[in-house]
Amino acid sequence: MNNRKLSNKVRVYHRYLGFFLSGIMAMYAISGIVMIYRNTDAFKIEEKIEKNVGKDLTSDELGKTLKFRNFKADSEEGTKIYFKDGVYDKTSGIANYSQKELPFILKQMTGIHKATTDRPLYYLNIFFGVSLLFFVLSAFWMFLPKTPIFKKGMLFTLAGILLTIALLFI
Numbered sequence: 001m002n003n004r005k006l007s008n009k010v011r012v013y014h015r016y017l018g019f020f021l022s023g024i025m026a027m028y029a030i031s032g033i034v035m036i037y038r039n040t041d042a043f044k045i046e047e048k049i050e051k052n053v054g055k056d057l058t059s060d061e062l063g064k065t066l067k068f069r070n071f072k073a074d075s076e077e078g079t080k081i082y083f084k085d086g087v088y089d090k091t092s093g094i095a096n097y098s099q100k101e102l103p104f105i106l107k108q109m110t111g112i113h114k115a116t117t118d119r120p121l122y123y124l125n126i127f128f129g130v131s132l133l134f135f136v137l138s139a140f141w142m143f144l145p146k147t148p149i150f151k152k153g154m155l156f157t158l159a160g161i162l163l164t165i166a167l168l169f170i
Contacts, residue, residue, distance in 0.1 A: 010141035031109035
């Protein structure tokens with residue numbers, strides 16, 4: 001196969017794979033932006049919760065029952081345990097607290113973005129990663145090497161590589 005036929009074939013694959021993956025690329029872009037703010041309350045919605053967790057729990061038991069990571073009681077006064085954004089009454093067994101979570105669709109998006117091998121969606125992440133690598137490589141077949149646009153593209157490629165290297169060391 002000559003260079004022109006190969007170039008045209010790669011361009012066709014690049015184009016249709018790009019169209020096919022446009023939705024998932026948008027999803028990864030949005031969830032990536034949302035994940036930058038994961039240690040803040042940005043995009044999160046507060047929900048008030050009242051839960052019967054059982055009577056006479058200690059603060060350690062309360063944290064485990066509520067499944068709060070790094071649970072720490074702020075104070076205990078009489079039959080009440082106060083903790084961040086909530087209070088637990090030992091005599092009634094009721095915990096009242098507020099919890100902040102992403103809206104359903106953003107939560108699902110970030111879940112897909114963070115998939116690990118213990119979730120079946122990680123195959124999607126692998127497929128998407130390989131597809132992105134294909135886009136990177138196939139971009140070099142979009143224009144013939146002797147054209148001015150290809151040469152200008154190489155300058156942008158060099159600038160992008162230098163920026164990436166700089167970001168790695170910041």
